[in-house]
Amino acid sequence: MSFWNDPLKVAADWLMGIFTGWGMPELLAQVLIGFLGIFILVALLMVLDIALVWVERKVVARFQDRIGPNRLGPFGLIQPFADIVKLIIKEDTTPGGADKVVYNIAPMLSMMSVLILWAVVPLAPTILGVDLNIGVLYIIAAGAIGTLSIIMAGWSSNNKFALIGAFRQVAVMVSFEIPMLATLLIPTILAGSMGTSAIVEGQTIWYFLLSPLGALIFLIAAIAELGRAPFDMAEGESELVSGYNIEYSGMKFGMFYAGELLHAFTFGGFWAIMFFGGYRFFGLEKVSPFLAIAIILFKAFIGYWIIMWVKYTLMRIRIDHMLSFNWKFLTPLAFVLLMVTALMNTLLAGTPTWLYIAGMFLSNILVGWGALEIARSYSRREREKVERPKPVVETAHH
Amino acid sequence: MNPWIFVGLFLVVGLIIPVGAIAVAWILAPKKPNPIKQTTYECGIETVGESWVQFKAQYYIFALVFLVFDVETVFLFPWAVKLGALGLFAVVEGIIFILILFAGLVYTWRKGMLEWA
């Protein structure tokens, strides 16, 4: 097989030949080759991260009808590099009374939790970091480490605002994990496996067509997990200054910021993998793995664009509204959708394809419409309670 | 060859990158601590009171409800994996499982535990 068809295997075999030729034991050679491959992937991710800083600033500028960075280099392309230099040479002030060990570890854990997510992102039919058969739960596990890093950062800063911001952020992240888990169960049911490559391979019909409501709920839960607007209670600039990363400066802040952008892009990628076919595009991915990588990066960019679009259009939601929305609307809706999907999937199992797609799609639309009707009648009742003309109160004379 | 070795390598490389970046910053950045710089930030004024937060029980309640639902959803994953191959009986079992926990959520809701105030 040539290099263009299966680059990872060809490169690995070539390196293995060299290493065993030097007399290295095979296990050590495999570990070393794996290490090299992972290092290259992570280095490319950091380059992507730098590009995302530029994309984010240009896009927010366009949404706000201005130009964005355009001084450094053509179209401001050198701007992120200037930002990195600034962050590196900025003084790193540790607040007095901060818990030094925890304070220093928090940004490292935050960045690590984002980088390890790419172990289960299938970039091409033959390129996958680690083919774990529990890929979907791995995403949640990496999120758990991220949650831990936020609360460590907020606590160790010895700052009231950081602590309040961190607690609120963790409460929101943790609450929205439930609808995310429930909607992640839907591709698992449809594909019959928890592994991400199996989910992509199973999408002869994109799961977005079979479960549009699931895709929508996953997007909402993902935006809340990322801590981005309209769910960015922790970072509300006008309310808590900067939430859990108030006391961080220099490269430690850079790790939080860059980690958040890369996290958003990664979840754009996961939205594409779970519901939009990942690297599949009507058979184009079989032509070359590099084309498959291009396809999935393109879809991830579209997902990231939608996440940015939502961020720069909607207003921030209050914390109690956020939590009510999650526990009283989104979680019951996600579980009802799960039950309906499981039932329809089994009832329509043997039917022809068009009936299957139509049945699943219609059941999703019905569940969504029903939920909105219930919400509407509930809010109508609440409004009537408030707007009812109040009875005139007789005051006692003399 | 255990695939988890590569996950371990991802963890190691994922730690090397931020540690490396922060180490570079530590080498290149000036270090001139003085007491003013090290005061905690409170919108540009002097700090008032100690930095601890009034115990708000709601944080703990939400984390508790999350724990119960997290364990429930984790139970549902092996069920979901096998759903395509098994028949209606397995689907009904799973639906009963979810409905029992739904009842728990409704109970918590009615008791007012899901309010922020």
Added chain:
Amino acid sequence: MTPDQIVFLIVAFVTLGSGLMVVTTRNLVHAALWLVATLFGVAVTYALLNANFLAIVQVVVYIGAIAILFIFAVMLTRRDMRDQGPQVNKNWWFGALLAVATFGGLFFLLQGWNGMSKTAPTYPVSFDAISELGNALTSPAGYVLPFEVASVLLVTALVGAVYIAFNRK
């Protein structure tokens, strides 16, 4: 010493060391964080045994939910970040004696077991642990009744916690 054994020894050492730090450190928040390290060590042990699902569930449930709960409880009830308390009470010698006796008993029981030198049989290539688990959980001849009882158990825990919290308000 095979590489597997070396890795296991390192992981076990880290796990036990973190467990020791949980009970000996003076700062309660640090204790909660050492607990996270211990739980992670247990997850790595599951991974070494090729129990994929258990390893990842350990991280998701224990570290992602239970450790967060502990940390919330500890952080929300501290008056001061630098909380230091007395490390031992009067009867520490009795606790130490009990621990040594338990360890001695376990050691005595396990040294007569000949399973330590056996290797576990390898699974056939087509063995998929999660499908087997799914089969076991949903088949009537399997564990379907404990599966449903587990949900009742979870609801009981939730109702109990809500009841306690509600009364005290």
